[in-house]
Amino acid sequence: MATRASRWAARLLGWAGLMTLLLAAAPAPAADVSNDDCLACHSDKSLTTKRGVRTVSLFVDGKRFSGSVHSALSCTSCHADLEGKDLPHATPLARVECGTCHSDEQKQHSHSLHGKAIARGDPLAPHCVDCHGNHDILPVKDKNSAVAPLKVPFVCGRCHREGTPVQANRKIEQHNILENYSESIHGEALFKKGLVVAANCVSCHTPHNILPHTDPNSSINRRNIAATCTKCHAQIEEVHRKTIRGTLWEKEAHVLPACVDCHQPHKVRNVFYTQGMADADCMRCHSDQHLKASDGRNLFVQVTDVAGSRHAKVACSQCHSEVNASRVRPCETITHPVDCGRCHEEVAQQYQRSKHGQLLAASDSNAPTCRECHGTHHVLGKHDPQSVTFPTNVPNLCGRCHREGKKAALRYTGDQHEIIPHYNESIHGKGLLKSGLTVTATCTNCHTAHMVLPRSDPQSTVNPKNLPATCGVCHHGIQEQFVESVHSATVTKTDKELPVCNDCHTAHSIRRTDEAGFKLEIMDKCGRCHEEIAKTYFDTYHGKVSRLGYTKTAKCYDCHGAHDIQRVTDPRSHLSRANVVATCQKCHANATRRFAGYLTHATHHDPKKYPFLFWTFWGMTTLLLSTFVLGGLHTLLWLPKALEMRRELRAEEAREEAEASGLARGQGDPAGEDGNHAH
Amino acid sequence: MPTDLELHTLETQPLQPALERRRAPRPEREFVRFTRLQRALHACMIVSFLSLATTGLTLKFSYTGWAVLLSRLLGGFQTAGYIHRTAAVLMFGVFSTHLYNLYQLKKSEYKSWWALLFGPNTMLPTRQDLRQFLATMKWFLGRGPRPQYGRWTYWEKFDYFAVFWGIAIIGSTGLTLWFPVFFTRILPGQFLNVATIIHSDEALLATGFIFTVHFFNTHLRPEKFPMDTTVFTGHMPLAELKRDKPLEYEALVASGKLEAQLEEPQPEIVVRTIRAFAWIALSIGFSTVVWIIYAMLFAYR
Numbered sequence: 018m019a020t021r022a023s024r025w026a027a028r029l030l031g032w033a034g035l036m037t038l039l040l041a042a043a044p045a046p047a048a049d050v051s052n053d054d055c056l057a058c059h060s061d062k063s064l065t066t067k068r069g070v071r072t073v074s075l076f077v078d079g080k081r082f083s084g085s086v087h088s089a090l091s092c093t094s095c096h097a098d099l100e101g102k103d104l105p106h107a108t109p110l111a112r113v114e115c116g117t118c119h120s121d122e123q124k125q126h127s128h129s130l131h132g133k134a135i136a137r138g139d140p141l142a143p144h145c146v147d148c149h150g151n152h153d154i155l156p157v158k159d160k161n162s163a164v165a166p167l168k169v170p171f172v173c174g175r176c177h178r179e180g181t182p183v184q185a186n187r188k189i190e191q192h193n194i195l196e197n198y199s200e201s202i203h204g205e206a207l208f209k210k211g212l213v214v215a216a217n218c219v220s221c222h223t224p225h226n227i228l229p230h231t232d233p234n235s236s237i238n239r240r241n242i243a244a245t246c247t248k249c250h251a252q253i254e255e256v257h258r259k260t261i262r263g264t265l266w267e268k269e270a271h272v273l274p275a276c277v278d279c280h281q282p283h284k285v286r287n288v289f290y291t292q293g294m295a296d297a298d299c300m301r302c303h304s305d306q307h308l309k310a311s312d313g314r315n316l317f318v319q320v321t322d323v324a325g326s327r328h329a330k331v332a333c334s335q336c337h338s339e340v341n342a343s344r345v346r347p348c349e350t351i352t353h354p355v356d357c358g359r360c361h362e363e364v365a366q367q368y369q370r371s372k373h374g375q376l377l378a379a380s381d382s383n384a385p386t387c388r389e390c391h392g393t394h395h396v397l398g399k400h401d402p403q404s405v406t407f408p409t410n411v412p413n414l415c416g417r418c419h420r421e422g423k424k425a426a427l428r429y430t431g432d433q434h435e436i437i438p439h440y441n442e443s444i445h446g447k448g449l450l451k452s453g454l455t456v457t458a459t460c461t462n463c464h465t466a467h468m469v470l471p472r473s474d475p476q477s478t479v480n481p482k483n484l485p486a487t488c489g490v491c492h493h494g495i496q497e498q499f500v501e502s503v504h505s506a507t508v509t510k511t512d513k514e515l516p517v518c519n520d521c522h523t524a525h526s527i528r529r530t531d532e533a534g535f536k537l538e539i540m541d542k543c544g545r546c547h548e549e550i551a552k553t554y555f556d557t558y559h560g561k562v563s564r565l566g567y568t569k570t571a572k573c574y575d576c577h578g579a580h581d582i583q584r585v586t587d588p589r590s591h592l593s594r595a596n597v598v599a600t601c602q603k604c605h606a607n608a609t610r611r612f613a614g615y616l617t618h619a620t621h622h623d624p625k626k627y628p629f630l631f632w633t634f635w636g637m638t639t640l641l642l643s644t645f646v647l648g649g650l651h652t653l654l655w656l657p658k659a660l661e662m663r664r665e666l667r668a669e670e671a672r673e674e675a676e677a678s679g680l681a682r683g684q685g686d687p688a689g690e691d692g693n694h695a696h
Numbered sequence: 697m698p699t700d701l702e703l704h705t706l707e708t709q710p711l712q713p714a715l716e717r718r719r720a721p722r723p724e725r726e727f728v729r730f731t732r733l734q735r736a737l738h739a740c741m742i743v744s745f746l747s748l749a750t751t752g753l754t755l756k757f758s759y760t761g762w763a764v765l766l767s768r769l770l771g772g773f774q775t776a777g778y779i780h781r782t783a784a785v786l787m788f789g790v791f792s793t794h795l796y797n798l799y800q801l802k803k804s805e806y807k808s809w810w811a812l813l814f815g816p817n818t819m820l821p822t823r824q825d826l827r828q829f830l831a832t833m834k835w836f837l838g839r840g841p842r843p844q845y846g847r848w849t850y851w852e853k854f855d856y857f858a859v860f861w862g863i864a865i866i867g868s869t870g871l872t873l874w875f876p877v878f879f880t881r882i883l884p885g886q887f888l889n890v891a892t893i894i895h896s897d898e899a900l901l902a903t904g905f906i907f908t909v910h911f912f913n914t915h916l917r918p919e920k921f922p923m924d925t926t927v928f929t930g931h932m933p934l935a936e937l938k939r940d941k942p943l944e945y946e947a948l949v950a951s952g953k954l955e956a957q958l959e960e961p962q963p964e965i966v967v968r969t970i971r972a973f974a975w976i977a978l979s980i981g982f983s984t985v986v987w988i989i990y991a992m993l994f995a996y997r
Binding site: 555557558560561562564565566567569605606607608609611612613614615616619621627629630633634637638640641644645648649651652654655656657658659660662663666 | 754755756758759763764767768772773774776833835836837842851873876877880881883884885886888889890892893894897898900901904905908909912913917918919921
């Protein structure tokens with residue numbers, strides 16, 4: 018309060034004084050405005066003005082100004098619009114034109130993308146003051162200068178770092194620029210080693226002539242980049258002699274790789290490319306077929322392997338990065354195996370989270386590393402039919418370990434067996450191997466290539482929670498139906514385990530659903546949870562003929578739907594009152610509502626639910642039992658009498674026979690033959 | 697009994713007991729018990745009944761491995777279904793032919809339904825049947841002599857009407873199940889469930905009864921063992937007629953119609969073919985009984 022009051026008092030006094038002057042010596046000729054005149058007001062630290070909604074301080078530190086590179090100039094040299102004006106002056110003042118003196122820089126800046134942004138009226142575009150400051154500008158060579166080498170990355174970084182409006186709202190193709198730079202070899206040299214000659218932003222981008230890399234005049238355009246880098250790396254052709262054949266680099270920049278093709282703009286690392294090892298240097302030894310390591314490994318490298326691989330353009334030393342060119346045997350400094358993650362960072366991260374990576378971290382001898390699947394020098398892309406990672410080869414690739422009896426199968430304790438043969442016979446396997454459909458799901462489509470996790474892991478793509486989404490990548494329409502169905506966890510909230518794709522379709526032996534095998538097994542699959550209802554299905558006609566192997570009769574899904582199953586009380590259900598007749602009509606054309614009253618899950622064992630069936634059954638059973646009991650009794654009682662009759666008949670027969678033979682003896686042979694014949 | 701003596705004079709050789717018929721020289725002439733049509737109908741009935749029973753039971757006992765195997769042997773469930781329905785049509789044919797035959801019989805021999813239905817040879821149960829049943833029970837229990845049976849014994853009449861009852865019940869429910877869409881225009885859908893139970897249980901009763909009681913009554917009775925071929929050949933040895941149907945025999949002799957009903961025996965080849973057929977039918981029947989017992993006792997659900 019006190020300051021405000023005093024400010025008002027000062028102003029009132031000022032105005033009063035001014036009025037007195039004006040009245041006393043009306044239109045006084047404007048005298049040259051001295052710096053002190055300006056500072057009379059602007060040395061007040063509380064002097065502010067409103068620009069838009071912002072309150073801007075108008076304080077000028079006279080002391081710092083007098084120490085600045087512009088100390089010899091008067092205020093009006095820059096604030097030219099105050100030249101000959103009365104004081105106090107009206108606000109606002111025109112923007113200071115640095116170009117009046119610094120015309121070259123001003124010209125470059127106005128052609129640069131920053132200058133063009135200003136011309137467009139981009140509020141984020143930087144003016145001179147945004148980098149250089151205003152009243153306290155120091156010579157560039159001064160280490161306290163706002164644009165001293167050590168400060169440049171932060172000056173640029175004010176706008177060009179993550180989270181700023183520029184990075185977020187303007188089209189900037191690079192990310193984490195400041196962060197990457199500070200970790201790069203240039204950034205480390207500058208910040209950690211304090212080498213002020215190390216390249217900073219302006220070394221490559223120029224201070225004022227900043228142009229997009231697509232601009233042919235840009236210092237970072239492909240054609241110019243070599244020149245830009247060689248400003249410092251003068252002898253760089255020597256190091257790269259094998260790849261770029263000397264001066265070709267600058268002469269034929271359009272055919273040769275630019276520096277940034279290998280050394281990413283802001284991520285330039287020293288560890289990657291130690292002293293530019295050339296492949297031929299390696300091959301001096303490694304072309305020998307009998308080259309052996311001390312532990313007996315063959316160290317021969319077939320040069321055509323690499324030449325025909327995905328890494329044809331990658332030098333040995335880019336992978337075998339610990340080589341040291343200053344040694345006679347540059348490779349003797351190698352202590353670690355090749356780390357593919359240096360380039361394939363994302364994949365390596367996935368791998369580390371995977372079961373394979375976990376095993377490796379636990380130093381398990383069975384753990385597969387990159388090379389187990391991808392090979393070493395002859396790495397081919399997954400789109401190359403010759404590649405072991407080409408879809409048709411993937412089952413065999415995984416089968417190397419996951420086939421029955423192999424190392425992964427031996428340590429596996431789950432319920433999946435004969436995985437590879439089952440897969441090969443499955444609809445996916447047949448699609449892939451017999452029909453040659455390379456878009457068919459292979460191992461990696463479901464299990465992922467690098468983040469393979471066991472089913473029990475919640476992160477796993479084959480975890481029951483994630484499985485519908487995994488299958489839904491290809492079977493999207495099915496997934497859409499399924500997530501709406503009663504079996505979906507999003508619909509039914511229960512502690513019980515809900516079925517997912519593999520519970521009905523199995524994991525590896527997935528069949529066509531129009532095959533007899535699938536049709537006849539589905540009831541048992543549904544019956545695993547719906548035990549009672551499946552049992553009663555088998556008590557009725559549909560179930561009975563299914564048991565006999567008839568596939569055309571109604572199965573669970575014919576009535577309930579396959580993936581869009583709803584409770585029968587749900588209006589969307591195929592069995593709701595509105596839909597049931599149409600559902601029956603799928604097989605029984607002309608079926609009526611009465612027809613739909615047939616009980617497809619009826620049982621005669623339930624007197625409460627189906628009394629009429631229960632009593633019909635027991636009525637019939639009583640009829641049966643009583644008939645059989647009466648018939649059986651009749652028969653049993655008859656049996657002894659019938660046996661008696663048989664005995665009597667036999668006796669009579671014997672008697673007659675005796676008579677006959679007696680007769681025969683009297684008559685002659687023919688009758689005797691008859692008698693023998695009878696026995 | 698003079699008639700008996702008279703008859704003996706008709707024969708050139710002494711009568712042989714039924715058991716020895718096969719091996720002994722056959723008697724010259726035999727009593728004709730069944731007409732050609734009746735024999736044909738019985739044969740058709742056997743074919744149709746066995747087909748219906750085996751195909752139908754595969755469905756009833758579909759939960760047994762046997763049913764699955766049999767269904768497959770019959771050419772799969774669909775073929776079994778065709779066989780079942782074809783056999784059913786045959787059965788309806790047999791039934792209606794018999795009814796038509798009765799009508800013709802009435803016209804040619806009996807002149808009136810009354811004579812046919814209430815004459816001495818009627819198939820309808822009579823008071824005499826009741827008396828004979830009671831007398832038979834006494835005989836079974838050793839309290840009296842074997843009754844003198846006529847042309848149709850009471851158990852034969854029972855078998856005959858069992859077919860009527862069976863065709864009415866099994867046939868009607870079977871048609872309902874054959875044409876469910878048509879019948880549910882009138883009947884509620886749940887009637888199909890009821891019809892299923894009635895159809896299958898009644899069929900179980902029919903097969904069970906035929907393959908046990910009927911088989912015993914006519915074929916397995918020790919004095920006829922292993923089979924009685926009368927219904928196939930139509931011929932019955934005269935001695936057997938005298939022993940088993942004394943009342944009919946006496947009536948025939950008394951009316952003098954016996955001579956008219958005697959015929960040369962069937963040729964050897966015919967008899968042999970008939971025996972083969974009968975053996976097959978009997979074996980299928982017995983196997984079915986074993987299967988039913990197995991399914992009911994050991995695999996029932």
